[in-house]
Amino acid sequence: DSGVTQTPKHLITATGQRVTLRCSPRSGDLSVYWYQQSLDQGLQFLIQYYNGEERAKGNILERFSAQQFPDLHSELNLSSLELGDSALYFCASSGRLADQETQYFGPGTRLLVL
Amino acid sequence: AQSVTQPDIHITVSEGASLELRCNYSYGATPYLFWYVQSPGQGLQLLLKYFSGDTLVQGIKGFEAEFKRSQSSFNLRKPSVHWSDAAEYFCAVLTGTASKLTFGTGTRLQVTL
Numbered sequence: 043d044s045g046v047t048q049t050p051k052h053l054i055t056a057t058g059q060r061v062t063l064r065c066s067p068r069s070g071d072l073s074v075y076w077y078q079q080s081l082d083q084g085l086q087f088l089i090q091y092y093n094g095e096e097r098a099k100g101n102i103l104e105r106f107s108a109q110q111f112p113d114l115h116s117e118l119n120l121s122s123l124e125l126g127d128s129a130l131y132f133c134a135s136s137g138r139l140a141d142q143e144t145q146y147f148g149p150g151t152r153l154l155v156l
Numbered sequence: 157a158q159s160v161t162q163p164d165i166h167i168t169v170s171e172g173a174s175l176e177l178r179c180n181y182s183y184g185a186t187p188y189l190f191w192y193v194q195s196p197g198q199g200l201q202l203l204l205k206y207f208s209g210d211t212l213v214q215g216i217k218g219f220e221a222e223f224k225r226s227q228s229s230f231n232l233r234k235p236s237v238h239w240s241d242a243a244e245y246f247c248a249v250l251t252g253t254a255s256k257l258t259f260g261t262g263t264r265l266q267v268t269l
Binding site for chain 2: 044073075077084085087090092097098100132134143144145146147148149150
């Protein structure tokens with residue numbers, strides 16, 4: 043158990059809908075990262091937040107957005123969903139002083155868009 | 157831009173046999189390198205990491221990896237594979253200036269009894 047929690051574990055929705063994925067980082071970690079894992083694209087970095095501020099952006103679509111709250115949990119919002127958004131979405135966290143470069147991953151949220 | 161190549165998509169080994177999974181990276185400076193394992197339906201578990209120092213690093217579950225700068229490689233090894241090691245293995249690189257991990261395409265390990 044990495045200490046990173048993600049909810050929900052599974053999500054089934056329809057095209058055009060909007061969903062919110064939630065992530066709680068390990069205790070003490072200030073950074074949260076979001077990754078998407080799909081069959082055609084592999085594991086892709088989406089976005090990073092550090093202590094509430096956006097720190098880095100990757101291949102994140104404009105339909106997707108994220109935020110990190112004062113209690114450091116993060117949410118990834120996916121809107122106008124398309125079939126191709128079906129994927130496994132991972133959250134990771136890092137930030138403890140002695141181990142800042144290491145990212146620890148949650149169990150993921152599997153999204154299926156029908 | 158940094159990149160990671162895992163040339164073997166799928167590897168099958170017998171239980172008790174040795175294992176080596178290949179990983180090559182492309183990055184100008186000294187990279188931070190990681191191996192993660194993903195069991196079916198599970199998240200990514202950190203096996204080991206290399207930042208600097210001793211080029212042979214030990215990880216969990218009996219795995220080790222060797223950083224070879226001259227070959228831009230960071231191969232994962234295990235002397236004796238167990239059936240429970242069947243999973244997908246990902247090599248990843250973290251650059252010094254960016255925070256993101258760049259992953260390879262993964263190697264799926266099958267273990268035969």
